[in-house]
Amino acid sequence: MYETGYERLFLGMLIIIFDINLGYINILPNFIGYLFILSALSILKTQYKSFEKGKAPCILLTLLTIRDVYHNPQNDLFSGEFNSSGIPTLLIGSVITLLNLYLIFIICKSIYELCEERFLYDLKDYTKHYFILYLIGTGAFLLYYPFSINFSISQNNCFLIVLSIIQIIFSLCIAFLFRKCKSILNS
Amino acid sequence: MSIRKKYVIVTLVILSLLWTGNVIYYEKHQLKEPLFLKHYYDIKCGNEFNLYYIENINATDEVTAISFPELKENLNYYINQGRYGSHYRLKTITINCFGNTMTQNSDLSNKTITKGKITMSSGKVIEVNLGKINLNADFNSYKGLKQIGVSASSGNTGTSVFSAEKDLKVTGIKGSLYENLNDALKISINGKDLNEKTFPISLKAGDSISISYCFEPKKNDFNAYSFYIDLLTEDINGKNDFACFFINHYYQSPEDYDIEALKKSRGWQ
Numbered sequence: 001m002y003e004t005g006y007e008r009l010f011l012g013m014l015i016i017i018f019d020i021n022l023g024y025i026n027i028l029p030n031f032i033g034y035l036f037i038l039s040a041l042s043i044l045k046t047q048y049k050s051f052e053k054g055k056a057p058c059i060l061l062t063l064l065t066i067r068d069v070y071h072n073p074q075n076d077l078f079s080g081e082f083n084s085s086g087i088p089t090l091l092i093g094s095v096i097t098l099l100n101l102y103l104i105f106i107i108c109k110s111i112y113e114l115c116e117e118r119f120l121y122d123l124k125d126y127t128k129h130y131f132i133l134y135l136i137g138t139g140a141f142l143l144y145y146p147f148s149i150n151f152s153i154s155q156n157n158c159f160l161i162v163l164s165i166i167q168i169i170f171s172l173c174i175a176f177l178f179r180k181c182k183s184i185l186n187s
Numbered sequence: 188m189s190i191r192k193k194y195v196i197v198t199l200v201i202l203s204l205l206w207t208g209n210v211i212y213y214e215k216h217q218l219k220e221p222l223f224l225k226h227y228y229d230i231k232c233g234n235e236f237n238l239y240y241i242e243n244i245n246a247t248d249e250v251t252a253i254s255f256p257e258l259k260e261n262l263n264y265y266i267n268q269g270r271y272g273s274h275y276r277l278k279t280i281t282i283n284c285f286g287n288t289m290t291q292n293s294d295l296s297n298k299t300i301t302k303g304k305i306t307m308s309s310g311k312v313i314e315v316n317l318g319k320i321n322l323n324a325d326f327n328s329y330k331g332l333k334q335i336g337v338s339a340s341s342g343n344t345g346t347s348v349f350s351a352e353k354d355l356k357v358t359g360i361k362g363s364l365y366e367n368l369n370d371a372l373k374i375s376i377n378g379k380d381l382n383e384k385t386f387p388i389s390l391k392a393g394d395s396i397s398i399s400y401c402f403e404p405k406k407n408d409f410n411a412y413s414f415y416i417d418l419l420t421e422d423i424n425g426k427n428d429f430a431c432f433f434i435n436h437y438y439q440s441p442e443d444y445d446i447e448a449l450k451k452s453r454g455w456q
Contacts, residue, residue: 087210094202143205146208
C-alpha cells in the first residue's frame with residue numbers, strides 16, 4: 001500500500017543526487033526530486049503522522065531549487081573548471097543544504113519511530129547509522145561553504161571533489177534505505 | 188533518534204560566526220577598481236605588448252576599453268581572461284601595433300606612454316599610471332649577428348644564441364632599461380659573467396655567441412618589464428651595427444603579488 005510512497009522517496013533522492021546537463025539545461029533539476037518527495041510524504045502521512053512535518057521544508061526546497069534548471073557549462077568539476085560563485089549563491093546553497101538535512105532528518109526519524117513500533121530493529125539501526133553518515137557529509141559541506149569564498153580555485157576544486165564524492169556515497173545510502181523500506185514497511 | 192535543540196542552536200551560531208568572519212575577510216580583500224601594474228617597456232618593430240592588471244575574482248564592473256591620452260592614434264587591443272587566484276584574477280590587455288606603421292614619420296615612433304584611460308562596463312572612466320612604455324621605431328636587420336636559438340624559463344632566466352654571418356667584433360651591450368636595472372639583471376656571455384674585460388669579443392663568420400640573463404627584481408618590485416638589450420657589433424670595415432635579444436618579466440599568478448603593498452604604492456586606503 002505504501003510502496004509507491006517509498007519508491008517516490010527513492011526516486012526523488014536519486015534525482016537530487018544526480019544531474020544530467022545538456023548545454024545550459026539540467027534535465028534532472030533538484031526541484032523535480034523534491035516534488036517526488038513531496039508527493040511521497042502525502043502518501044506516507046497516512047502511515048505515520050510525522051512524515052507530514054517534512055512537507056513545509058520540502059515545499060521551500062522545491063521553490064529554492066527551481067533555478068537548478070540552468071546549468072553553467074563552465075562549471076565542470078571533472079575537467080577542473082569551476083568558476084568562483086558569489087557570496088549570495090553560496091549563502092543560498094548553505095540554506096538549501098540545511099533545509100535538505102532537516103528534511104532527511106524528519107523522514108529518517110519517522111522511519112526510525114515506525115520501525116521501533118514494529119520491532120524492526122535492524123532497519124531501525126540502519127536508519128540511524130545512515131542518517132549519521134549523511135549528517136557528517138552534509139556537515140562537512142556546511143563548514144566548507146563559508147571558507148570557500150576565500151579559497152583559490154585549485155583549493156576549491158580539491159575540497160569539492162572530495163566532499164562531493166563522500167556526499168554522493170552517503171546520499172546513495174539514504175536512497176537505498178528508502179528502497180529497502182519499500183519492501184519492509186509497505187503496509 | 189533525536190537531535191537536541193541545544194546542539195542545533197550551537198551549530199547555527201558557529202555557522203553564523205564562520206560566515207561573518209569569512210565575509211569580513213573577503214570584503215577586506217576587495218579592490219575598489221582594477222589595479223594596473225606599472226610597466227617598464229622598450230617596444231620595437233611594431234610588436235604587440237601586454238598590459239597587466241589585477242581585479243576582483245568576481246568583478247562585475249570590468250575593463251572594456253583602453254586609450255592612451257599621450258598618443259594621437261588609437262591602438263587596437265583585446266582583453267584576455269588571465270589567471271585566477273583566491274580573491275583576484277590577473278588579466279592581460281594585448282595592445283596591437285601591427286596596424287600602425289612604426290616608422291620615423293609615424294606619430295607612434297619615439298613616443299612614451301605613461302598613462303592610460305580605462306573605461307569600465309559601468310561607464311566609469313579612470314586614469315591609471317602605466318609606468319613607462321617606450322615605443323621605438325628602430326629596426327634590427329641582423330646584418331652581423333643572426334639569432335639562431337632562444338629559450339626562457341619562468342625562473343626569470345633565458346638564453347639567446349647568435350651566429351656571426353661575417354667576421355666581426357662584439358663591442359658592448361646597451362639598453363635603455365639595462366642601466367637602470369643593473370642590480371636586478373645579471374648577464375653572462377658564453378657562460379662567463381660580464382666584467383670590464385669581456386669586450387671586445389672577436390668572432391669569425393660562422394662562430395656562435397651565447398648570451399644568458401638572470402633577471403631578479405627586488406623583493407617588492409611588482410612591475411612588469413619588457414625590453415631589448417642591444418649587442419653592439421663592429422665589422423672589419425668599422426661599420427657599427429647591433430643585434431638584440433628580448434627580456435620579459437612579470438609575475439604570472441595573482442598570488443605572487445603583495446596587493447596591500449601595491450595599493451599603498453598607488454596611494455589607496
